[in-house]
Each structure stands twice: as C-alpha cells, then as structure tokens.
Amino acid sequence: LPSSKHPGRAPCRRSATYNPRIVTKALFVLYLVVILTGIVFYLVIGGMQR
Amino acid sequence: MMRRRLRENGLALVFFALFLGSLVGQALTGHHDFNQDQLAHDSSPISMWRYLTSSAYGVAVLENWQSEYLQFTLYIVATVWLLQRGSPESKPLDQAGLQSDRQQRVGRNANRESPRWARTGGLRTLLYSNSLLIVMGLLWMGSWAAQAVTGRVEYNATQLEHGQSPVPLGDYVMSADFWERTLQNWQSEFLAIGSMAILSVYLRQRGSPESKPVGAPHAVTGAES
Numbered sequence: 001l002p003s004s005k006h007p008g009r010a011p012c013r014r015s016a017t018y019n020p021r022i023v024t025k026a027l028f029v030l031y032l033v034v035i036l037t038g039i040v041f042y043l044v045i046g047g048m049q050r
Numbered sequence: 051m052m053r054r055r056l057r058e059n060g061l062a063l064v065f066f067a068l069f070l071g072s073l074v075g076q077a078l079t080g081h082h083d084f085n086q087d088q089l090a091h092d093s094s095p096i097s098m099w100r101y102l103t104s105s106a107y108g109v110a111v112l113e114n115w116q117s118e119y120l121q122f123t124l125y126i127v128a129t130v131w132l133l134q135r136g137s138p139e140s141k142p143l144d145q146a147g148l149q150s151d152r153q154q155r156v157g158r159n160a161n162r163e164s165p166r167w168a169r170t171g172g173l174r175t176l177l178y179s180n181s182l183l184i185v186m187g188l189l190w191m192g193s194w195a196a197q198a199v200t201g202r203v204e205y206n207a208t209q210l211e212h213g214q215s216p217v218p219l220g221d222y223v224m225s226a227d228f229w230e231r232t233l234q235n236w237q238s239e240f241l242a243i244g245s246m247a248i249l250s251v252y253l254r255q256r257g258s259p260e261s262k263p264v265g266a267p268h269a270v271t272g273a274e275s
Contacts, residue, residue, distance in 0.1 A: 038111065038196075039189070042105075045108075046109070049105065
C-alpha cells in the first residue's frame with residue numbers, strides 16, 4: 001500500500017528486527033557498564049598499587 | 051536507517067566520544083607527567099598500562115567522577131523542592147514537592163504507554179519513582195569510595211617517599227588531602243549549577259532546551275514558558 005502521508009511514494013520496508021529503541025537501550029547499558037567498571041576496577045586494583 | 055539511529059542518539063553518542071577522547075588525553079598527559087616526576091626523583095619510568103592501573107590515575111579520574119555524580123544527584127533532589135523564579139531549570143512556583151499521582155501519572159493514573167513499574171503501585175512504583183536519584187546517588191557514593199581507596203594509596207606512597215608512616219583508610223578519609231581533593235571538585239560543580247540556575251533567568255540560547263524561548267519574559271519560571 002502507498003504511504004498515506006506521502007501518496008505515490010512506496011512504503012518503507014520495515015525489517016522484522018528493526019527497533020529504533022535498540023540503540024538507545026544499548027547506550028543506556030553502555031554508560032552504566034562503563035561507569036560501574038571504572039568504579040569497581042579502581043576500588044579493587046587502584047587500592048593495591050601506586 | 052543508520053543515519054536516523056545516529057540522529058536520535060546524538061547526545062549520548064557525542065558525549066561518550068568526548069568522554070573517551072578526554073580520558074585518553076588525560077592518560078597520555080598524566081603518564082608523561084608521572085614519568086617526568088619519576089625521573090626527577092631518580093626512579094624508573096613506568097609503562098602506560100602500569101600507569102592506567104595506578105592509584106595516581108585512578109584518583110585523578112574518580113575525584114572528578116564523584117563530583118559530577120554528586121552534582122546531578124543533588125540537582126535531581128534539590129529541584130523537587132527548591133525553586134528559582136524565572137529559571138527554566140526550576141518548576142513553576144506553585145509546583146514544589148513530589149506532585150500528585152495524577153501529575154506524575156503513577157498507579158491508576160498511568161496510561162498504556164507508561165513504564166510497567168509506574169503502573170503496578172506499591173514498592174515497585176516507589177522504587178521506580180526515585181530510580182534516577184537512587185542510581186545517580188549510588189554512582190556518586192561508589193566513585194567517591196573509589197576516590198578514597200586510590201587516594202589513600204597515592205597519599206601513602208608520598209608518605210613513604212618522605213620517610214613518614216602510611217595511614218589506614220579510616221584516617222585518610224578524615225585527612226586534609228582527601229577533603230582538599232573532594233572540595234576542589236565540589237566547589238566548581240556547585241558554582242556551575244548556581245550559575246546555570248540564575249544566568250538562565252536573563253540569558254537565552256535559541257533552540258536549547260536548557261534555555262527559555264528567546265522571547266519568554268524574565269519572570270516566567272520553568273514550564274510556564
């Protein structure tokens with residue numbers, strides 16, 4: 001079916017796996033992992049050596 | 051599709067890249083500076099990996115992390131109750147406090163698109179209602195603790211170099227060194243927050259959500275504009 005917003009233009013083909021929020025979720029996890037890794041790393045390693 | 055994904059996540063992506071670039075820059079310059087100091091003290095220079103895993107680098111990174119997370123933690127909680135007439139950073143003057151369930155769309159007031167934990171009620175909704183503050187607060191306390199651990203090792207290394215005795219962690223967190231490192235970071239964060247709250251009453255940046263619309267009156271507070 002043609003897109004109702006853009007008559008005449010072919011509708012976008014959506015892949016079954018396309019989820020625009022997946023990058024946002026991945027970034028949410030990335031930030032948490034980076035900050036938690038930094039904290040735990042220096043709590044453990046940073047306390048051992050100058 | 052890729053372009054759209056980048057566009058929709060520009061803030062998180064660009065600031066992550068800036069973070070990595072600055073962290074690498076700090077490592078390169080810090081390593082150079084550390085080794086200059088080693089040579090000046092007739093000690094051997096250390097490798098980059100050894101520097102990255104050192105308390106010297108750790109304390110320099112974490113004393114800044116803790117102050118940033120404290121800044122946001124305080125800002126999140128302070129702006130629930132504290133207001134600033136004319137500032138886009140403040141809620142409207144009659145909205146101080148936790149607001150009603152209806153305004154916050156929790157429990158029966160949640161809609162189909164609300165997060166699940168906003169709908170369920172009870173402990174889960176209570177936790178979710180404060181989840182940003184809880185997580186930012188934990189990150190602040192975690193990075194502050196890591197600053198204390200790494201700062202102590204660094205402090206003790208200097209103590210030993212000068213023939214003085216090392217101190218336990220409990221003594222270090224009461225020391226001038228720990229509090230000087232902490233407060234030099236806090237003061238700048240508090241000044242920046244206060245500046246933003248008050249400068250944004252009279253100054254504008256067209257197009258920025260951190261600013262009121264250019265034509266908004268100075269007296270208009272927060273979402274009233």
